[in-house]
Amino acid sequence: MLKVGLMGYGKAGQAVARVLAEDPRYELCWVFRHRACAETTVEGHPHIPVRSMQSTDLDQWLNDHPVDAVVDFSNAEAVRWYGEQIKVRQIMLVTAISSYSDAQLDDLKTLGKATRVLCSPNITLGINFLLMAAKLLRGIAPFADVEVVEQHFREKPEVSGTAQKLAQSLNLEDEKVTSLRVGGIVGHHEVIFGFPHQTVRLIHDSIRREAFGTGAAYALQELSHCSTGFYTFDDLLLSSIRAQLLRESASDLPTGGQTAASSSR
Template sequence: MSIQAPIPVVVNGATGKMGREAIKAIAQANDMTLVGAIARNPSVQGQDIGEIVGCGALEVPVIADLQATLAMAAQEKQAAVMVDFTHPDAVYENVRSAIAYGVRPVVGTTGLSSDQLQDLEEFADKASLGCLIIPNFSIGVVLMQQAAMQASQYFDHVEIIELHHNQKADAPSGTAIQTAQLLGEFGKPYNPPTVAETEKLPGARGSVTEDGIRIHSVRLPGLLAHQEVIFGAPGQIYTLRHDTSDRAAYMPGVLLAIRKVLQLKTLIYGLEKIL
């Protein structure tokens, strides 16, 4: 039986907090090989990414040219994957570029609009290329969302609070938006009004979805990634909460997505779809 070649992986946003963890996890995975590390920071250009993240030399220098790296990865014998942990302003073009080169995107960057997601889905379909957009790689978050979906059958009142570090660029978080979307799939309205509310300060009641679900975003140093889904009914409160204390919690999901995306021919949104 022939031994399959390791999966070539490019990490875009390699020196960011999530990118660093991804580099370490990929370097330790027997069925993967790191072939590219992209970062814009001029102070790290040309340095070995393994030395930067503290896992030993990997003989992969940091470069800023995504297009050149994708072109190189596309020449690998085995189908290549791009893991993207960059910025909401750049992720759409990054994903389009990867698909154009035939490199399968696994995206943890949030902030894509509905129109952008639809466009990327159509682009991936035309290319018959797998693409995974994952708002949250934590297995615990998927379990929280599943529990919330079950609870929503019995509660009509629910609000979501998401708390993140103050370097997060987008709000609400992709996880909170996805959670609200999952609850909205039941086709029921939430939080029927009982009084005429007045916000003395705009935004005091958070954002609100078409289904009436309110989402509140907190940004503070000292936080990492946290979410509460709070259900209320007369005489009771039911709270679901997930806390992340280390970004290593996301890496099993990242590695799973890298392996699964090779089997896909279209864009899939959400970790729960590949578990």
């Protein structure tokens, strides 16, 4: 069982905490939130403390409460607070921050030389599969018109980092991304391929924020099998797909202990 610490306890962080606390593969040991707060615990799990980054000596805390992995749903600046401890202790890191600067990404890649690091602006399994499928179709049909539509709750100020990643991976200009802010939509991303006589829409909807938690749980499981390095969600997903294809290929081989090639000799 992996011991896990969580950075960030906003709406997404609270959902992730609930998922990890109930997953038998992991032991959620503690949660840190960025802003100052009275010491409390994860709702429904009074043994899991929630503490403020501002009032905690992280070095001493990790001596007293060691973990195998950290999951980050806080903000882009938090890595400066915990990065050195992650490095020296070789703690596995899964970060789902969508607003890292180029310099911060470089720091994370450097961190990947000391431990295992997974960085993804959207950590839901579905959106990453959508991203992979969109890139595949773009390669097959580069002549198609392509647009990206993203919809989120009205309080979200910035363009979705996931939409930006979709556009970048498909070589689209910024004006090819349409953003809508309405009501309480958790997250909607759509890639539209316009062909002369047909239209293909690849759609992903985050129904509940717990989807981020299941994505983080998947990332932790897959990353635990990796060697030291910096990884994207694509890397983990491709590894899973290759393993699945190999299993299916092996199951298609003739029975009886011989392959078709060897039995024909």
